[in-house]
Amino acid sequence: MDASKKELADSGNLKIEWAKNHMPVLEQIRKEFEAEKPLKGRRIAMALHVEAKTAVLVETLAAGGANVAITGCNPLSTQDDVAYALDCKENISCCAKYDCTNAEYYEAIDKVLDMEPDITIDDGADLIFKLHKERRDLLPKIIGGCEETTTGIHRLMAMQKEGALEMAVLAVNDAQTKFMFDNRYGTGQSAWDGIMRTTNLLVAGKTVVIGGYGWCGRGIAMRAAGLGAEVVVTEINPVRALEARMDGYRVMPMANAAAIGDIFVTTTGNCDVISTEHFLKMKSGAILANAGHFNVEIDLEGLKKMSTDIKTVRKNIKEYTINKNQTESREQNSNKSGNKHEIKINVLADGRLVNLAAGDGHPAEVMDMSFANQALSVKYIAQNKLSHGVHKVPAEIDEWVASLKLKSMSIEIDRLTDKQRCYTDDWEAGT
Known part of the structure; x- marks a missing residue:
């Protein structure tokens, strides 16, 4: 060797x-x-x-x-x-x-x-x-x-x-x-580890938009809140959306969240969670990361087609520049006038699993x-x-x-007594 x-x-x-x-x-x-x-x-x-x-x-x-x-x-x-x-x-x-x-x-x-x-x-x-x-x-x-x-x-x-x-x-x-530990606590910690070591930016005070409130989304939301962010959740499932609201987070469609988010993290396992309609509404400088398995949650092909410039600005960060006026003109087939309006969108790890592609998992x-x-x-x-x-x-x-x-972990727990076991198995015992 x-x-x-x-x-x-x-x-x-x-x-x-x-x-x-x-x-x-x-x-x-x-x-x-x-x-x-x-x-x-x-x-x-x-x-x-x-x-x-x-x-x-x-x-x-x-x-x-x-x-x-x-x-x-x-x-x-x-x-x-x-x-x-x-x-x-x-x-x-x-x-x-x-x-x-x-x-x-x-x-x-x-x-x-x-x-x-x-x-x-x-x-x-x-x-x-x-x-x-x-x-x-x-x-x-x-x-x-x-x-x-x-x-x-x-x-x-x-x-x-x-x-x-x-x-x-x-x-x-x-x-x-x-899933209760890996998906929630594992993804919750490792996704933020990947995002923070890649960007070296503060999370506190920012608005974090999380696409999906399954076990991974729960974990990422919990850690974002702990880091001092305002958390917004987008969902398609009414029960999970209600749960997210009861957990203290704002809930809205991605079309609305796109305009207010500073950092976006997708966790749905589905495609086009963030798409071309959303890119145009984003703040310049928005950061996009994916914590779902495949790199389909952010429409990167659509983003590439919309962009006038793409460059690597830091390891595992690609900056996409969109000229909003030009894009709107192309889409509406009209000649809008106005000042040049550029939106710069930063995508982490090419939209792949941020915790592993930009961290240690x-x-x-x-x-x-x-x-x-x-x-x-x-x-x-x-x-x-x-x-x-x-x-x-x-x-x-x-x-x-x-x-x-x-x-x-040196943790001991209680065990049922014989009386408790009998009580649990009995259907006749009442008041």
Whole structure:
């Protein structure tokens, strides 16, 4: 190994070691896997964000006896030093790289699938999509898979509804010890970490517009308020909109919020949450970031077409300049007169996941629970025959992860007495 590669491997291993030291639940599972080898002979293909916490999961699966091949699930979320360090480890191959093209991204997924896996782990369902569209010959060999994120679950449910899903998948994202903590506290902290380290600007006193009030949106809103921002939420779901208002935030359509926002963060998992009509209403200098899985929430193609100038003004920040008068004239096919009115819009990380493309992702303590769910779900798939379709993570896995996490935090909780258990189970007891 030459000096530069050794330096890369050393850097990656230091990051992995740091994450491992803050993931006690997954560490306990790794020790159990090492002793029991529940995944012996299994081939696991993964498409996840290749960074330090993911590497700890990969090492855990390999410790359980599996051969693991992994690539990225986002062109900008791979950390090259971690990827190289993983690729140097026994029974692990990694073909992810930072800032790959779309063609390279899908080529890497193909390389991972070339191992002819028994089990898959996905974040966004691109690997499963590839299997069903182009690598169908591999489907009969697969006994099941896991899906990490909300967007991926939505895609899989759509496949299932159409009768197109030809494998069993555990919805790891929907485990309580995943979405209630990873999506809310993980995204809440890591999205702002990515935004603040990228812009080096103050959040306090600004108006932050959050597109979507699911678990990720809740977390980002909570942290924005804690940083001193005025928070505005846009929603399509009346119940979530009501919840956001009761939580103390202003609620309005994006068409109205566009004119008052200083920072915009999308978290819906849908496309065109911020579109051309909204760009024209924005303040010059507005900052746009995305915390949803795919880079479709901000209409970047529309923004490019509207812009008279595009330049990189800081690492992970592109400034788009719109001449409002010219744009309005083109759209209305009229010759408006007036002074030149430029709007400068700053887009972070090309609209990709800001917490990973411009930061280090979720804190290790949160991913400890998410990846503990992944490891135990893979073991469950290996030991049980599941029918095709999307399945819930067994409740006992969820509760076991929560119990281990509490224990690692030196927290004890009450238990029901025999009398309380009988009272809970009885329907005759009244006043």
